[in-house]
Amino acid sequence: MTEEKRPEPMKDLEVITDPKVVKLLFENTRSKIVFRYLVNEAMTVKQLADALGKNAGTILHHIDKLRKAGLVVQERTELTKTGIVQRFYRATAREYRLGIGGMMESDSGVAEFAEKRLTSIIDSLSVYGIHIPDDQMGKAKELLKQVIERENQVSSSLELVDKKTFYQFPQSVRNDASRIMRRLVLEEDEKYQDLRERWHAFLQTHRKGELDNE
Secondary structure, three states, X not given: OOOOOOOOOOEOOEEEOOHHHHHHHOOHHHHHHHHHHHOOOOEOHHHHHHHHOOOHHHHHHHHHHHHHOOOEEEEEEEEOOOOOEEEEEEEOEOOEEEOHHHHHOOOHHHHHHHHHHHHHHHHHHHXXXXXXXXXXXXXXXXXXXXXXXXXXXXXXXXXXOOHHHHXXXXXXXXXXXXXXXXXXXXXXXXXXXXXXXXXHHXXXXXXXXHHXXX
């Protein structure tokens, strides 16, 4: 009997930049399958169907699309007492981020969502005394977009040297280790530091205290 080939260990972080894949995940059921369930544990189609209150055939259809997009893999199979083969699926990464650039290059619905997301983030800074006027909003969104894109690019390039050992640690420990290393590689990246400094300088010029002193 041929030994079942195990898939690659889960990546720590994957940034999705392909507009077609971004659009794929904007479907509500597929989004829940990946982000709510399969990033946390491997599950069967039946388990997902029960959790989501959906027909198993519908879930299998979504799983097939997610597998073709490289977001989901079959992790293992198990034989039940009745001789039925259960297939367990999991996400290919522990965390996914939707690349702003990819979203803005997608169709109008996804692009509009990304645009509104950037605007909302910038508008929310007003609660901290930072007010961006309408004639500066375009510049603010472009700067923020560049910062986010570079952060995603650098963070997703972080490689696990010892994948086998890493996944033996509890989830909470892995999360803490991941945050520490992401901060470290971002601090070491000159392009990210330059973008962040430009973004922070822009925010400083629109801070309430700074405006009052002019």
